[in-house]
Amino acid sequence: MKKSLFTMLISVVLAFTTSSAAFADTTYTNQDFTAYTGASGDNSPVFASGNGAYIGGIAVHPSSWGSSNWNKPIYRFGAMIVLNNNQRITIPGGYSLNTFIVEDTGDLNNAGNLTYRWIDVYFGKYSAATHQAAINFGKKKFSYTVIS
């Protein structure tokens, strides 16, 4: 009797505590960030999403490695990203930015030795200045929250 009551009690507790967290916002710490520009000579660069490239768009790894997965990013369609702890990235033009929209994919074959949750920040159309700004940005570490 005692044993069966105990089993029932455990079942009830489990039923109360089991809930889906699959779509909760998620924070990732200490991830690589790099910067990129449109290709040289391309006056209308386009993201993998099909949208024309704009400041605030970012690229991420594909959900599985391979160049054929260029249109399958690791984050859900519509995901946005905010840097944690009020950290900011300075973009060409001198403005600070810390809210982003997932629009593009990159490093499709995992050749860059980057963290899995790497973020590539779009710095604008190609010019000597934006190209140099992306090089100067180099590789930095940030923590961020994915809103999806």
Added chain:
Amino acid sequence: MKKKIYTLLGIVIIFACAFVIQRNIADSKAIHFDPQQLTVMEALHAGMLEAQKWDSGAVPLYLTSVDDELGKKSGQDGRRRRWNLQVSTPDHKRAVVSIRDGIVEKVYPGVGPYIPEMVVSSEEINIDSPQLVIKSKQERNLLPGIDWANGYHFVLQVLNGQSTITVVGLDNSTKLQQIIYDSSSGEIMN
């Protein structure tokens, strides 16, 4: 004494089970008869109300539906449960507003340049996602996404100086397809 304790424990367990069953029934009803799925216009309205509480100068930059667990069913009628809105202010602040099941879940404050050319004008939105998804099915045979970008998605943004609503789905060869509409006239732009 022991008998009384067991009886009491039994009653507690029965009430707990009844509560769990009732909760599960309510959840399943929410999926099948969810009145809280929003159109583009409704999501914009809900998100901007909260954004302007955060900052009265907030203006919309980008509104998008977000993948959910409903698979191909999501967005069939131009409505979705999950939306993200990015807003901007003239003093270079930004925020992401998450809208879930018809209500604003959270405002994530941030910073970013104010770019007037990217600001969506509410006055230029004369057509909504329920009409556009019908048009996309009829005129372009747009099919719902299956896995990533599930169902039909909707994005409100400015493209080439024009407020647009993009409907996202699949073409006949299951490749991602976007149909961009002028949000003022409803004309297809691509």
